[in-house]
Amino acid sequence: MQASETELMLKGYGLTTAEIYYRMPDYRSVINTFVWQAYDLAPDYPELFRFIEFWQQSLDGPLHSVRFTHRKLISPGDWRHVVKEFRLH
Template identity: 55%
Template sequence: MIISRSPLSRQLQDYRLTTAEILYHMPDHPGLLQTYVWQELDLAPRFPVLRKFLDFWSHNLDGKLHSVRVANLDLISPGHMRHVDALMTLQ
């Protein structure tokens, strides 16, 4: 089985645009917090891509993680139709 990695095919496999706001302690000044914004297509609710990134961060980077706030959004969704009570004539 060939798994395509194009963004459209991943979205069709239920990947969602995921944004994480990561607060971490600055390595030289642990009392100060810095913000990093991460964004990628990921699978909710387990977020394997984000977990892999955070695992890499905690093992390879000096800034200790403080907190992570996550939001996600379906990019492909069913369309909706609504009826409008108006009649227009074009000339």
């Protein structure tokens, strides 16, 4: 069973975006780009490294470089449980 995005964010996952530069299999002098996004855990990034290993083992285009960024969308200070709300005029 796969967790929802909200459950992942509450467990500390953040959105990781990687821009992958790779060489074309038939034209090694041509570099192309591929953008990958997934929820991942910093600082180890297991999902990103699993994808890079898959790329190196299964795809023909050799990697040139990978540039990535990570952003936690929910931090501890942003989420709180509210039981009641009072409004004063």
